[in-house]
Amino acid sequence: MWKPDRQSKKPLYEQIADHLQQRIAYSEFPPGSLLPSERKLAEQLGVNRSTVVQAFAELRSIGIIESQTGSGTRVSMSKWGATPKYTPNWNRYAESGNFLPNPxxxxxxxxxxxxxxxxxxxxxxxxxxxMAPIHEITKLMSENQYASYLGYDNPQGYIPLREALVTFLDKYRSIPSTPSSILITSGSQQSLFLITQCLLSPGDAVAIEDPSYCYSLPMFHSAGLRLFRLPIEERDVYPETIRNLYKKHRIRMVFLNPNFQNPSGTVFNVQRRKSFLDAASELGLPIVEDDPFSLTAYNGPVPPSLKAIDANGTVIYIGSFSKIAASGMRIGWMVAPNAIVERLADARQQMDFGLSVIPQQVVAQFINSAYFEPxxxxxxxxxxxxxxxxxxxxxxxxxxxxxxxxxxxxxxxxxxxxxxxxxxxxxxxxxxxxxxxxxxxxxxxxxxxxxxxxxxxxxxxxxxxxxxxxxxxxxxx
Structure with a gap:
């Protein structure tokens, strides 16, 4: 946070006035917006309140801000020169649009x-x-040459990383896959975003767990989806619940986090997984399985994934490097039918032309290295x-x-x-x-x-x- 320079010859109140004027000019405080109170701003900047009072008086004198008793100090709605000049109402723009803000x-x-x-x-x-493998990744980067090409990469993801994930998924999650069935994303959240935006339409009904990480994501509401909840404590009756939701609301998709669920930490009863998959298969209902935590299992075997026992191609499987290594690498993956992968890769290309190739190269090296298991x-x-x-x-x-x-x-x-x-x-x-x-x-x-x-x-x-x-x-x- 900016602070006035006490060593400067310029008075503190003038420094504060100039700083606020600059932020107003950059539309950080749009016309009509409320400025922090004199007391709060004084605390933030580490100065006496009287200094802020002087700074506000300076800005009021040139018509940049206006103060009203009981209403605080606001940025003026217009700035006057030879003719009136108006700044766009950025607050109105910030409050519009289809994509909702976070809770x-x-x-x-x-x-x-x-x-x-x-x-x-x-x-x-x-x-x-x-807890991140910083030393291991640093060593790998010093031992290997990366980025022989720094142009746009395949929007489906770096091919050697997809090949490495085929081995990784088979070894650690018993999930059969091919490089063409894998899409590299920037993490589970982007995978969910692509699914909600590209595979569903406004008004579609979907089922999510209750409580659920999905509920915290405004992207579901931004996409205009109708959310129906599956209470965690009733997982044993999920197959029948799904049948009833499909009959009443024609749900189009189910979102599950079966292993060490976020936020509850629960694990889906292994014996019930097959009956749930059978129910979804009967209805032709896709399941999106978000599985970021399975490899953190503290003791005993890692719980199986739904995808590993999916005999009918019902499950879209989402994984991430963030919860098992480093979120800053921004690497996740999705295993899905080829038609879905191609559709979402095309959407990815419209968004950002694909991820940076360098972190993809690093992750491919890391999960194939002797460092990963330790x-x-x-x-x-x-x-x-x-x-x-x-x-x-x-x-x-x-x-x-x-x-x-x-x-x-x-x-x-x-x-x-x-x-x-x-x-x-x-x-x-x-x-x-x-x-x-x-x-x-x-x-x-x-x-x-x-x-x-x-x-x-x-x-x-x-x-x-x-x-x-x-x-x-x-x-x-």
Missing amino acids: AFLRRIREALNQEPSLIDMASGDLAGD HLERLRMQLQFKRDLLIESIENELPGLMTYEAPKGGLHLWCKLHPDVQDGKLLEEAIKRGMVFVPGSVYGSDASYVRFNYARAKADEIGPGIAKFAAALRELM
């Missing part, structure tokens, strides 16, 4: 983390930097250790106030609060005390649930983070 809680979390990077982050859904083992141990730290901290700080089931894989702990508190107020109290989490309502659940990500925070931050959350909860109780 308010997610935007608030992002804003808080941007403003105060020292917050203990138990909200973001990715790995901490020290990295997975280390990752599982680190995640289990952090999960146990989180549970121990909850037992110490919140005895009797929260219930949960310890997940056997994944990055999240899904908890039910027993006191009745407003999740918005709880989030704000937690932010004031120095930590962030995700309220359960983001995933379609009620306000009595919260999700903690134990992968992003450092191990020595987990205990203090839960202590801060406990203090916030008790304040509201």
Whole structure:
């Protein structure tokens, strides 16, 4: 964040006035928009309130801002010279369009983390930097020559990476595939975006789990889809539920996250998977299986995927490098029928002409290297250790106030609060005390649930983070 230069000969109030005028000129504050209060701006810039009062007075004198008692200070709707000059109403543009913004809680979390990077982050859904295979990837990049060609690559994805994924999927997920049946994406979210935009139409009905990560994605609502929920606790009756939804609403597609589900951490009953696939096959109903967490299984065998037992070509399978290695590489994949892959690759070409070839080359080398298996083992141990730290901290700080089931894989702990508190107020109290989490309502659940990500925070931050959350909860109780 910009701060005035106290070593400059220019008075602080003039520096602040110039800075605000520049931001207004760049339309960061469009005409009619409300400026921060004098007190809040003084706190942000580390100056006396009187300094900000002087800066505002300077801008008012040249007609750039207007102040009204009780209404705050706003950017003037017009700037006058020889003739009136008007700036486009950028607020109106920002509020229009078909693509909806993220849920308010997610935007608030992002804003808080941007403003105060020292917050203990138990909200973001990715790995901490020290859990990524940075040294291994650095070594691979020093040992290999990359990017012999830096033009546009195949919009379906770098062919050697698709070939490497054929082996990877067979070895780790028992999924048969071919390079032509794989589409490389920038992650699971882009895969879902392509599916909702290209394979479905406004008004189509789809089924999602409840709670569900999909519910937190405005892309489903932006696409005009009608969402019908499949309660997690009723997974045993999913086959019959799907038949009823199809009969009543003609659902077109089902979205599932069967292994270490986000946010609940649950695993779809293995014995029920085949009956669910049979029901979908009877109806000719596609299933989109999002499977980012399976390889994080802490103990015992990795749960099978729906795709591995799909004998009728019912499942579109989505995977990602983000949750098992590094989200910043922006590599995901989709296994689907060739017609679907070609359709979505064509859409990708219209969007961005395909991903950068360099991270695709690096990931292809990494998953084929001797480094990959040890990295997975280390990752599982680190995640289990952090999960146990989180549970121990909850037992110490919140005895009797929260219930949960310890997940056997994944990055999240899904908890039910027993006191009745407003999740918005709880989030704000937690932010004031120095930590962030995700309220359960983001995933379609009620306000009595919260999700903690134990992968992003450092191990020595987990205990203090839960202590801060406990203090916030008790304040509201």
